[in-house]
Amino acid sequence: MGFIPDEVVIQILARLPVKPLFRTKTVCKLWYGLPSDEYFIKLYNEESAKNPMVLIELINSTESKSSFVFVDNSRGVSEFSLDFLLEKVKIRASCNGLLCCSSIAVKGVYYVCNPMTREFKVLPRCRARPLTLFYPDGEATIVGLASDLSRNKFNVVLAGFQLTSSHRQDGTFACLVFDSDSNKWRKFVTFQEHNFTHMNRNQVVFVNGSLHWLTGSCSYILMLDLNYDVWRKISLPDEVRYGTGNRVYLLECDGCLSLIQISDTWMKIWVMKDYERELWHMVDKVSLGCIKGLVHGIFPITQTGEHVFLASHKQVLMYHRTSRVWKEMFAVKNSDTLPLWFSAHAFRSTIVPCN
Template identity: 90%
Template sequence: MGFIPDEVIIQILARLPVKPLFKTKTVCKLWYGLPSDNYFIRLFNQESAKNPMVLIELIDSTEPKSSLIFVDNPRGVSEFSLDFLLEKVKIRASCNGLLCCSSIASKGVYYVCNPMTREFKVLPRYRERPLTHFYPDGDAMIVGLASDLSRNKFNVVLAGFKLTSGHRQDGTFVCLIFDSDSNKWRKFVTFQEHNFTHMNRNQVVFVNGSLHWLTGSYSYILTLDLNYDVWRKIPLPDEVRYGTGNRVYLLECDGCLSLIQISDTGMKIWVMKDYERELWHMVDRVSLRCIKGLVHGIFPITQTGEYVFLASHKQVLVYHRTSRVWKEMFSVKNSGTLPLWFSAHAFRSSILPCE
């Protein structure tokens, strides 16, 4: 293969999935060193960002470890495992190829891992009184993961209302932030009202150096600026904020904040193309007549400008925005106690170290 320029080979390898890429390390010295080369890592991560996936955590109480299903539009369905972790865990957040997982057996134990490279880090224990517990996870009220590919670092955020000895909220909203650079937690406290539900508290989006959550009232987006440890609110479009009978979901679309608004008959996609001025634009209207029987149970998981992945009670669907075609990508064969969207996460493959 000496007649093929190295740069062409690098461009080809940067488009491989992680597992086949790591198998090529035995070919020669050049290929062996690519997964640890900064230029190649940036190139690989840029290419992977164009191909988001849906990660489904298959939980079986009789099995010691959780198994993962990745639903990939061009490559179909593949199975992975978290058996490289030390114990059985629950996935709490996903961002740019990393997962934040909490221990099921030991409260307060968190892992950050890359399921593709099978690397992981156990976060140091934090010292804090219990925060609000919430069904079905029974852990901190909201969990966020910010994976910054440009700086090779990550942050984990745990936030919730502090509980008194009588297990009541005292109005103190506590935020704990783990920084991978310092390997330490930091804490700040505010006194404010935030309304989260099981539908949106962990559907968190990392954009522009901040984490974003949609509040339960659909009145605003709660934003945490990780550079300054400041909470702020971003208003929703008036049509969304004052609309009735619609469900609203917060996603990311090609590096921008996005909202998907679902009614009985249609789906509207909004994108904030000007983040500084907080200007929303409606970029698409989608008829839901083709999936009429599933409308009340669908939950958008991830998207690009080309397609949208949605989870229902037992299926993962993909909608191609150009062709206007729906396709079923995955279906659960057994009967689960919770809808599929409880265990579905947006995911993008990356080569990002956890240490």
């Protein structure tokens, strides 16, 4: 075989899944050092951003058992496990290859882990007053994870209404932020009222150094600036805000804030092109005639400029925006499993430390 330049080899290896990549470390000294090389990590994470995945926790309602799968456009469906955490956990948030999980047995115990490298960190217990209990989880109203790949750091956010000693809300919306650099929690409060449904609080988007949630009324986006610990409201497009009969979902698209608006017949994709002036542009309008019977049960999970992944009660669908073709990527066989949109998260395979 002829000589292959190192740069070509690096480009090839940057397109491998994490597990096969780590197995190649035994080949030679160059390959051994790649997963810890700053240039290679940046290249690998940039490539992974082009290949979104859907992470699903399959919850068997009759047997009270859970299993986990990735649904990937290029590699199909693969199983994975969180058994390295040594206890049962619930996935609360996903961001740039990291997961924030909460202990099922002990309330207030949180983990941040990379399921690909099986690294994890147990977060120190926070001594602040508990936040509002939210059925059925009995935990903070909203949980957010911000994984900053450029700085190799992460933040975990717990937010909700504070409880008094008599377990009543005192009207104070409190926010607890864990910073991986300092390994400490910080707290700040506000007196604004916010409304979140179960699914709205699960769809949290990290862009521009801030976390974003769509409020339950779909009247605005609530943004948390992690650099200054400031909450801010972001307006929705007029068509979305004043429209009727639509469902709205908050996603990320190639580093930008995005909304997906679904009616009985159309799926419209909006992207915020100017973050400071809050200028939205509709970048695609998709007919839903091909999946007419599934429209009322689909829930967008993740997207890029090319693909949109959506979960229904029993399926994961992918829409290719260039070819305008729908494809079933995964289907549940067990009728006892809870709806997939109930426990589906956006994911991407990255090399990012969490401890």
